[in-house]
Amino acid sequence: MKENNYKWTALSCTTIGALFSVLSGSTLMIALPVIMKDLNAGVGVIMWTIMGYMLVLTILVPSIGRIADMFGRKKLYVSGFALFTVSSLLCAMSQTGVELLIFRTIQSVGASLMIANSTAIITDAFPKHELGKALGINAMIVSVAAVIGPILGGFLINFGWRTIFYINIPIGVFGTIWAGVSLVELHKSARNETFDFKGTFSFTIGMLALLVALTIGGFTQWSSRPVVILFIIAAVLLGLFVYTETHSKYPMLDMTLLKTRILSFAYLSTLLNGIARGAVTFLLIFYFEGARGFDPVTAGILLCPFAVAMMAVSPISGSLCDKYGSRVLSSVGLLISAAGLLGLMEIRTNSSTFSLIICMILTGIGSGMFFSPNTSSIMANVPEDKRGIAAGVRTMFMNAGMVLSIAISMAVISSSISPAAMQALFVHSHVSAGSIASNQFISGLRVAFTISFIFSLFAAFISYLRGPAPKWNSQSAKN
Template identity: 70%
Template sequence: MKKDNYKWIALSCTTIGALFSVLSGSTLMIALPVIMKDLNASMNVVTWTIMGYMLAMTILVPSIGRMADMVGRKKLYVSGFALFTVASLLCAISQTGVQLLIYRLIQAVGGSLMVANSTAIVADAFPKKELGKALGINSMIISIASVIGPILGGFLINVGWRSIFYINIPIGIIGTLWAAFQLKETSVLSEKQKFDIKGTLTFSTGMLALLVALSFGGFIGWFNFAVIGLIAVSIALLWWFVRIENKTEEPMLDLRLLKTRVLAFAYASNLLNGVARGAVTFLLIFFFQGIKGIDPIVAGMLLAPMAISMMIISPISGYLSDKYGARILSSVGLLVSAIGLLGMMFITSTTSVAELVIWMLIMGIGSGMFFSPNTSAIMGMVPANKRGVAAGVRTMATNAGNVLSIAISMAIISSSISPDAMQALFIGTQVGSEGIAIGQFVSGLRMAFTISFIFSIIAAVISYLRGPEPVWSQEENAA
């Protein structure tokens, strides 16, 4: 098989995986109210079917990326596809909310195996000068899935919520077989490598404590004893993790990825962008349902403009980053996102849907300008034998930012809305402003969007301040 043909085949494999995992998540969000009633599940269990998946992905992806650098990306990617497919079947036949939660966590392991390897597989297959274009196409497909997901979910609810998981099975079987027969191991694997078990366990436990604390902080208060205790434990464990990695010959996470200014700033801008935009759709769903009284499925569809503009811009920005570099495009993209957030900072109870659509379009353009070039910069700057963990850290930074963003927003919103109204709005069983202090609620939204705007500006500055490319050893570059 010619290398030129193989790169497009590799991209098709990872694109099916991206479409698969994003569609699964976006269709499920719409179905939560129906699932809650049918399985007689509690609010906590239903919430954790979403949050648990996100937390598991954030924690697992870096260590799986390191494992892929050791044993090969194809094996883990195909295994992830197969596991995700089997877990979809288990989710479809769940009889209780707890069963669904457990099977979703199994799905998260499969999703982590796919996500940790997909970007690295593309980076292995494409030459550096075409990497931005390839990643832009991947981002475009993810955006398409974000647009289609709520619409498909609304249609499938009429068939039955279990069909949301059943539809994954034929796609999963095709994707697994296509990847198994078409993907190749293109990176040269070093022999007799050791897996850093001590570092992996310390990192995973520390990240779990931190993310659970951030998740619960918005619900039960930031000064709750349990939240403070978890944050203290996470700081101690992550500090110990850094000490372990500095003394280990073959660490789980090569800290040069974070010590090198250009990579550290690219990762930091990824994290801050996650904080800036992670809760935007979450907040707008509350506004559309709680203030405008719009049906949950229609409210989900109204978020499409952000994904559509991102879908159009992502491949273009990826192509341009191959020609002109990532620094300016990424930084300008974050500034454009900030303009969209600036518009949302002045939201009122009478703000029209049309006006919000304009701000969402601008945010989508900015996000499309940022993601592909920034990812291309990260993946193009590391040697082949570091791409798995480099991609894993990038995904972890984005997901951690999203979790923090939602936690901050929950803390702000919970002060202006009754617990019953929040629960009803969150799962879509209430449409309208009953139980909401509208003035306080809108002020809370403004505060949340203001914080997001500030983080987006900081992210733009950090993105622009990235320095020269890192210097790796000849052995690492040869790999």
């Protein structure tokens, strides 16, 4: 197989996986109010079908990335595709909100296996001077899924929300077979290395305790006993994790990734961007379907400008990154996102659709300018034997930011509106657009967007502080 042809084959396989996972999430997001009503589920359970999914990704992806560096990427990627497909069938058969939550959690394990390996597979296949373009194309396809998803979800709801999961099955079967047949294991795995079970255990439980404490604390009392206990557990285990990793011959997480300036600031800006932007789509869906009373199809169409703008800009920014570097592109992108969020801070029940579209376009352009160059700066500046864990850590920070974003936003909104009123607003239980509940929701929404704006500015500042490319002492480096 010619190397030049294989790189595009690898990109097609991993892009189908990205399309698969993002399409599933974006179609589900638009259906949340309908699922709440059909399964008679509370806001908390439905929110956790989204947050729990990202929580598992945050925790598992770094460990899976390390396993991939040790044993290879192809088998893990194909296994993830198959698991995601089977769990989609289980989600479609859910009879309660809790069942859906459990099966979505299983689905997130499959997604972790795909996501942890897809970026590394692309980086293995492409030469360094074409990596930005490849990642930009991948990001563009992801944006296509984000465009199609809400519209498709709104359309499929007419046949029942379960069809959102059923449609995953043919895509998953094709993608699993295509990846299994086409992918080649280019990475030479280090089978003589041992897996860091102590570090993996302390990281997994410590991160789980920390993220659960942060989300529960936002909805209850920060000083409540369960939250305090979880914070203590997190502090002890994450402290043990850092100690273990600095003294282990084969650590799960190579701490030099966080000690290198260009990588540490790229990771930190990823986290901050996740906090700034993670809840935007989630909040706008409930704004359009709840406060404005639009049907799911209309709401899906109104969300398109964000994804269309990101789709258009991602491949361009990726190619520009190959020529001019990531620092300025990523930082300017975050500032443009901040401009869009600044406009959303003024959102009202009667805001003009045109003004909202402009704000979403700006946020989408900024996201497209940030994502590809920032990812390229991480993956292009680590040696081959660290790509799996480098990609895993990037995903960990991105998803941790998104989990925190939704938790913070929902905590802000929950403080301004009663749970019963929120439930009624989200399932369209005869709550008018000018009601007290609707006004309270809008008030909380504006505060949430203000917080997002501040984090976006902070992310731009951090992104600009990244330094020169590191010099690694590694036997394997990218040509």
